[in-house]
Amino acid sequence: MIKRLVESVFGTRQAREVKRLQPILNQIKSHEDRLKALDDAGVQAETQRFRAILAERTDALRAEVERLRAEKHGCPDPVERDALDQLLQKAEVTWKNEVNQTLDDLLPEAFAAVREACRRLVGTTVDVTGQPIQWNMVPYDVQLIGGIALHQGRIAEMATGEGKTLVATLPLYLNALTGRGAHLVTVNNYLARRDSQWMGHLYRWLGLTVACLDDTEPSSQQRRDAYLADITYGTNNEFGFDYLRDNMVFSLEQRVQREYVYAMIDEVDSILIDEARTPLIISGPVGDEDSVHYRGFNPKVAEMVRRQNEVVSGLVAEGEKLLEDEKKKHDAGVILYQAQMGGPKNKKLAKLLNETGVKQLVQRAELDYLADRKLPTKQQSMRNIEESLFFVLDEKGHSVHLTDRGAAALSPNDPDLFLVPDLSLEIHQLEHDESKSLEERAELRRQMEADYAAKSEQLHVIHKLLQAHALYERETEYIVQEGQVLIVDEFTGRIMHGRRWSDGLHQAVEAKEGVVVKGETQTFATITIQNYFRMFEKLAGMTGTAETEETEFYSIYGLEVSVIPTNRPIRRTDHVDQIYKTRREKFNAVAEEVERIHKTGMPVLIGTTSVDISETLSRQLQRRGLVHEVLNAKYHQREAEIVAKAGMKGAITIATNMAGRGTDIKLDPALDLTASEAGLHIIGTERHESRRIDRQLRGRSGRQGDPGVSLFFLSLEDDLMRLFGSDRIARMMDKGGAEEGEVITGKLITAAIESAQKRVELQNFQQRKRLLDYDDVMNQQREVIYSTRLFALERGAELQAEALKMIRAALTKAAENYLADAERPEEFDRVGLHESLLLQFLVPADAVKDADATPTREAVIEAAVAAGEEAFQRKVDYLQEFGGKIGIPEVDLQVLSQVTLSVLDEKWKDHLYDLDQLRNAIQYRAYGQKDPLVEYKKEAFDMFEDLLRDIQATFSERYLKIQVSADGPPPPPPPVMAPPVLNAPSTDDLFNGPVTRTVGPTVVPKITTPGGQGLSHAFGDQTGGAPDPAIGRNDPCPCGSGKKYKKCHGAGA
Known part of the structure; x- marks a missing residue:
């Protein structure tokens, strides 16, 4: 009402946008x-x-x-x-x-x-992905307006079919004139390749160069050349992974990217919103012994899940019987709520919840239970509600927890298996136990830590297996092809090739499906989509649906949305939703509607939310003799071909979600578009969590002023309705009194459904914002490490200054620590300090032994630092002299660069692992009434300070001790290359799941140390070697890092 009033006074948003940009449009025309x-x-x-x-x-x-x-x-x-x-x-x-x-x-x-x-x-022919296409496009005025908005660093919302591909050429051409590069980012490889070839015809005619990342291999000269082109097309993953790989190389020549100047994102909502819960990760293998645990516990967990299903079925039957007695309806609600906690997808339960008043009974029982949990333990009357269950599911939170009965079922002979001791308390008691010697205490502590790590590992494996069995469904969240578990993108329905859920979830699903369980990986480099694209000086985007997410675009990226008017008025008819009680009734109604439309000859596009639903509908249509095409994760190779033919006369196409985005559906010229309800008919079989995805599906029809129709069929058993539908919807359905097979429609119910979608959108936005809050902490640290890394690659005076600064800091800290226990100068152990500095850094600080020359603590520290500076200069002189002898300049800078890079990479990788562990554990601080994010920021800052001190000490020790052999300088290592396999964490984590690429072992340069060892050995060779047989894989590493041996020096063993 208020919106209509504002528009009547000030005009529509599109009209205001045209008015704002009209003067520039007039200049173009002039x-x-x-x-x-x-x-x-x-x-x-x-x-x-x-x-x-x-x-x-x-x-x-x-x-x-x-x-x-x-x-x-x-x-x-x-x-x-x-x-x-x-x-x-x-x-x-x-x-x-x-x-x-x-x-x-x-x-x-x-x-x-x-x-x-x-x-x-116009009239010329261009070869696009092997197909000849005739050029027939000239930008309309509204497309010029869209181009202006994109150049100004805004998001242009343009309806499907309005020619966004052509619009992009305008600002890309303009911004490419600088010669600093302009990037066009797409959602998939096909669109990147298609658009670079199609629009490249125009760019090349105008004298610009254009390249596509997908035509080149990572880290190759061809990839470097692609970035040097005036305009570069590619997917968001390729751009992001190239950035991470550039920060893992050992020479500037191996870097492929240049400045981050102008990026335009096609389907910007898909990349900056849908994929924003997916950080990009490059990881490497750390061992596969955990796969034994997954295979070992899987049969027990599978059996427990089967028994839980039996329990839930019994509870549903009991609740149904109690419903017949009016006096016992409250008890029935409690029993059914108990069943819902154990098996929310139970079909009989779903049917019961659709009966009049039953859903309200269950919701009342849930409120009673939540209120009861807030009472003191002795006063709680509903504590036993979980006792008959083996585990409890929370679908909304995507989590599962084991009950006492479940723990007993999994380990009947060892009731203490799931009792994790308070390690800090036990270690504190042990350290103050004077009855044991230091050696005995050290051995007992090692055993405690090993037992704690082993128990934690087992609990983690069981938790992930429970999630895999109870929350992740085959043909919905994933499919199995050729012995591999492949994730299905929840937004597009496409297979996410190479991606893996993190934190053990993928291994759990592999164990569940009986395929090979692959080993665990460790993060080497990571960045979120948000932080990658925020590096660009100017960012723009285009999509058909941005208005609903306008707040998020502005708050995170500073991007404003411009709604561009259509070239011709939209003639599509959008009908109100049709709602049924059960999914079976809904699918029958969909099949009948498709058959009715098919008889008129009009094409139909059916949107589904999963592979399973698309195949269920396909079987229904087959039984009715309706010829159709199915486009889902299993048939993605034919995507463009299927979508392009979806507008032909009589065509029926079933597409999972928004598969085929970016490909126009053009209507068959043979269609009679004057008939009532002519054009492409869109049938949605379920409302998505996001209204934007529903709008995208509707938007496939009615392009360029074509007629069209859209209609959604829903049921109360749909996930959105079941999980987020308010009791208001249930009450409205009850009042409607719909019998089996009857449909209920109405604007009130549609509004209530949109309200449920808004709640989910808010929850998802908060999740993405939370991810960004956490990654911002890491981002500041990443900038410090990567800038130091760049100094090392550039090998200039800045690197020498940075190295000298690290040596000063390391010598200062070492001297301070050694003198910390002495209160007066006469108590200084000067000889011990001298020997310590000589042993650790090879620094002969003779002045620290002279009490007259260094009478105070400050004087001793200054003398140690001065000796370190002299040792640094001697090392530089030694390396320069060596370089002169063999006729190779700048050997000193080469060695300095190699040592710095290897130390930074080794320590940063370990730091990322520690931050992952911290983030997983920090959530429990909420139980102590503390904000996990605030606690994370504090501890991450402390850990980063420790990291910097560790880098300073390790670098100083390795550089000052280093020697080079007469064989000449080390050859540059080969570029770090990822195989063409991507890998994504579980949805119960802080984020939805990272994209991960796996790389092989890092190549470390060989430079000789005084003892004759290779530098790779002195650095702690990450490529492995024979493990110490006395050290268990889950034991604490003897290096003192506090990590498990398998995560530290036993990583490659």
Whole structure:
């Protein structure tokens, strides 16, 4: 009501957007006559003219930036370098502002040139993914408006069929003129390859270069060349993984990406919203002994799940009987709630809940139970509600927990199996037990930690197996093909090839399905989609559905949404939802509706939410003799072909969710579009958690002013209705009094369903925001490590200054720690300190032994640091002299770079593992009335300080002890390459599941140490070796890191 009133006064949002951009549109049109008068060569020459204007206005500023960068890179003095850094930042801002202003000034002419180029290309043929396509596109005015919004760094919401692919060429061309690169990010490989070839026809005619990442191999010269092109197409995963790989290389030449300037994201809601719960991860193997646990416990868990199903069936039967007695209806509600806790998807239970008043009884029992849990333990009357169950499921939270009965069933002979001791308390008691020697206490502590780790591991495995059996359904969350468990994308229905759920869930599902259980992996590098795209100077996106997520786009990415009007009015008819009590009734109604439409000759597109539902519907249509196509995770290879034919006369297509996004469904010219309810009929078989996905499905019909129809069929047994539907919906259904097979429709029920969707959207947004809050903590740390890593790769004066700073810090800390117990100077163990520094760092700090020369604590520390500085300079001189002898310059910088990189990578990898463990454990702080995020920030900061100290000490020790042999400098290691396999964590985790790529063992350069050992050995060779037979895989590592041996120095054993 208020919205309509505002629009009547100020106009619709589309109208306001057109009014805002109309002056720029008029400027574009003003250049058309001039361009039409030019020949082809004249239009093509416009590109060079634009670049000349850019160069004239910005080259001097860019040269100043380059000068300051070079000066800073070669400056050894830290104070002067900081001053240069501030000057550099100001110069960069000035230069980039002038570039952006010049692009804004060039926009009308550049857009007019692209439009004219499109006119000149009409009728030409271009080969697109092996198919000849005739160019027949010239941008409409509304497409120019969309292009303007995209150049301004906004999200352009454009309806399906409005030519977003062509719109993207306008701002991409303009921003590519700078020569700094413009990226077009798509949701899948097919679209990246198709659009780069299709639109590349236009770019090349205008004199620009274009490349597609999917035509190249990771870390190759061809991939590097693809990024050097003016315009680069690729998927979000490829861009993100290239960034991570670039921060794992051992030389600048192995990096493929350049600056992060302008990125335009096609289907921006899919990438920045749907996939934002999916961090990108590069991982490596750490062992496969856990697979034995998964295989070992799987039969017991499977048997327990079977027994639970029997228990739930018995409870449902008991509840149904009690419902017949009016006086026992409350008891019936409690019994049925108990059944719902143990088996929410039980079919008989679902049918009972659809009967009048039953759902309200169960909801009342749930409220009573929650209120009872808040009372003191002795006053709780419903504590025994879980006693008859083996485990309790929480579908909304996607979690499961074992009850006492379940624990007894899994371990009848060992009741203490699931009792995890308070390790900190036991260690505290042990350390104060004077009756035992130090050696005995150390051995007992080692045994305690090993037992604790083993029990925790077993509990973790059982928890994941429970999740796999009770919450993850084959043909819905995943499919099994060729002996592999393949995840199905919940938003698109596509197979997520190579992705793996983390935290052991994937291994649990593999054990459940009886396929090979693959080993555990450890994170080497990770970043979220949000933090990757927030690195770009300017970000833009386009989609058919952005308005519903406008708040999230702005709060996380600072992106505003511009709603672009359609070229022609939308003629699609959207009917209100039809709601049935059961899924069986709903599917029968869908089949009847499809048969009715098919008789008229109009095409039908049926949207489903899972592989299972698509195949159920397929069988129903087969029984009715209706020929149709099925597009789901099993048949994704034919996606484009199936979707392109979905508009043919009489076509029936079943598509899982939004499979085929980006491919237009064009109506068959033979169709009679004057008939009532003509055009493509969209039938939704279930409402998605997000209204946006429903809008996308509707939007497949009614493109470019075509007629169309959309209709959703729902049932009270649908997941959305069952989990998030309020009792208000149930009451409305009861009042409607629908009998079996009858349908209920109405705007009130549709509004209530949308309200349920809004609740889920809010929950999902909070989940994504929470993930970002956690990753922001890591992101700040990642920036520090990666910037230090870049110093190491560039091998300039900055690296030497950073190395000297680390040596000073390490020597200071070592001296402080050694003198910490001495209160007066005469108590200093000067000889011991001298020997300690010599042993650990090979630093002969003779001055620390002289009490006259170093009378105070501060003087002793200064003497130690001074000795470290001298040792550093001696090492530099030694390496430079060695390089001179063998005729190779900068050996000192090469060695310094290699040592720095290996230490950083080793310690950062371990730190990521520690942060993963912290994030998993920190959630339990909520039980102590503490905010887990605040606690995580505190502890992560402390851990990062420890990491920096560890890096400083390890680097100083390794560098100051290093020697090189006469064989010459070490060869550069090969680039870190990931096989073409992606790997995603469980939905009960903080996030929905990372994309993971697995890489092989890291190559460590061989440089000789004083003892004759290889540097890879001195560094703690991560490629493995023979394990110490006295150390168990789950024992604490003897290096003192506090990690299990298998996660530390036994990683490759």
